[in-house]
Amino acid sequence: MRDVIVVGGGPVGMLLACLLAAEGLDVEVLEQRSEPSLRSRAIGIHPPSLRVLARIGVAEALIERAVRIEDGVVWCDGRRLGRMSFTSVGAEFPFVASLPQHETEALLRQRFEQLAPGRVRAGATVTGVREHGVSGHGVSGHGEHVRVQLQCGPVLQARYVVGADGARSVVRAAAGIRFAKIGPPATYLMGDFAAEPLASEQFSHHNSAGSAAGSAENAHARAVLYFERGGVVESFPLPGGRRRWVAMTDRLSPQASSDDLAGIIRSRTGAEVGAALGPASAFGVQQHLAARLVAGRIALVGDAAHEISPIGGQGMNLGWLDAAQLAPALRRAILQTDAHGSALEDYDRHRRRTARTAAVQAGFNMAMGRPLTGVRLIARNTLVRALALPPASAVVARAFTMRWL
Known part of the structure; x- marks a missing residue:
């Protein structure tokens, strides 16, 4: 049984996996794509994200490849x-780094391979996620583990599962979390x-x-x-x-x-x-915000938790900052079983508040x-x-x- 399974191997999921692996946790990433996308998509990397990337030893290589705005x-x-x-x-970082997303993803995948060799399962389509041994779906539920059903392959088990699988998140839907439109x-x-x-x-x-x-x-x-x-x-x-x-x-x-x-x-x-x-x-x-970011032993990050307008470059960066707060919360919950509820409740409360603020800013950017x-x-x-x-x-x-x- 893994400590954490991360569903989604995009930039947010890979950064979270790197942060967890760097803390010594047993992590596996499930990525639906068999091959990485070469589309540039998100390009702006803001200073708070660069500080997080520096923690896993990726910032320097990224900045060398990027344009400094x-x-x-x-x-x-x-x-x-x-x-x-x-x-x-x-x-520390008096600029915004501009780099195509596929290059950023490649750096994160390379780093995760160094930290946890062979722990990315490519071509893995998740069809279901279900907690076992839990009496409810609240933030402070005490399930024993989570089972992940793949379209082709074995049923996987982990102490916690994180949905980093985008705005159409299968993990969020399986956890029964509402995704409300805003703006x-x-x-x-x-x-x-x-x-x-x-x-x-x-x-x-x-x-x-x-x-x-x-x-x-x-x-x-x-x-x-x-x-x-x-x-x-x-x-x-x-x-x-x-x-x-x-x-x-x-x-x-x-x-x-x-x-x-x-x-x-x-x-x-x-x-x-x-x-x-x-x-x-x-x-x-179309902006969305999840009603909660944690349900028992299931957590959400990135677009699975909040779909924010990319105008202004907030989407990927906001997801990275989710990962930066969720990683220590999961480590604490795993190493201190009595801290499960408080650690994830803090993450849920703080990141939903931050996402609402980011949505307001993104709405202002679009209106302007x-x-x-x-x-x-x-x-x-x-x-x-x-x-x-x-x-x-x-x-x-x-x-x-x-x-x-």
């Missing part, structure tokens, strides 16, 4: 509304492009004398937000001279091409993107990017200018980099 600028109608610097809000939905179109040579000052900033400040290399490592009348367009650097572009759309457009996305960017911002580095991806955002005209556009731009000035700018930078977590 030290600041961002906001534009509308060809005018700069403000600039936000991340360098003044923390000494209005939104739709976006996303794609990665080769970076064009700087054609305007929109990727650079200027000092008080009006001369260009910073090299072209630094400018290419800058985040750029366009709060335009037709909806927000966001641009983030990626390693290898690439950029990720995301545009809010009025409807989900799964058939849209990279040329369609380039056209939206051009019409709203005037910016020209480089060659497409893959197909465009349409996605919808919606199409606006007239008085509402003027009011939004006035607010953005005010938030870009001290002392508000420091608060915004801390929120954007998730230092409040």
Whole structure:
């Protein structure tokens, strides 16, 4: 019997497994995919997450591969509304690291293989999860173990099971935990492009004398937000001279091409993107929060616990911070059997509160990017200018980099 089975081998599940294995616990990861995904998906890694990654010895290698985003600028109608610097809000990691998710996952899998060789079961589809020896499904239930049923394979047993299996979590459904919608939905179109040579000052900033400040290399490592009348367009650097572009759309457009996305960017911002580095991806955002994150010996992390808008880069990072708190709680519950209830209750209470705060921030981010005209556009731009000035700018930078977590 394992100490912990983690269902889901994405970035959140793998980080949790690394943290548990580093504490000497017997961990196994069940991953439905037979091969890792090569899609870039989540790219922003915030300072609190880098601190957690440093604990398992992954941060240095990740930062070497990533682009360091030290600041961002906001534009509308060809005018700069403000600039936000991340360098003044923390000494250890004064930047957001940008790296495609598949590269981050590869580093975590490699580290887990070092800590617990052969403990990732690929191609494992979980069909059921059930506690044994438990009288109820509350946080402080005292079941003896949890059984995990696979579509093909033996029934597995563990003292605890963690669902890190995404927004459509089988583990959450098996535990009977409600997943409630919060806030209005939104739709976006996303794609990665080769970076064009700087054609305007929109990727650079200027000092008080009006001369260009910073090299072209630094400018290419800058985040750029366009709060335009037709909806927000966001641009983030990626390693290898690439950029990720995301545009809010009025409807989900799964058939849209990279040329369609380039056209939206051009019409709203005037910016020209480089060659497409893959197909465009349409996605919808609907935020959810689980009614509880623990049921007996079953716990949830990441998107299984809370589906947060990726606009602002909170989703993966929030899941990593779940893992950072759940790992010591599970260790305490396993090593001190009388601490089962209190350890997991603390995790459940704190992370649900944090997820609600993150959802509010994500909702604000989405609202700021919606199409606006007239008085509402003027009011939004006035607010953005005010938030870009001290002392508000420091608060915004801390929120954007998730230092409040």
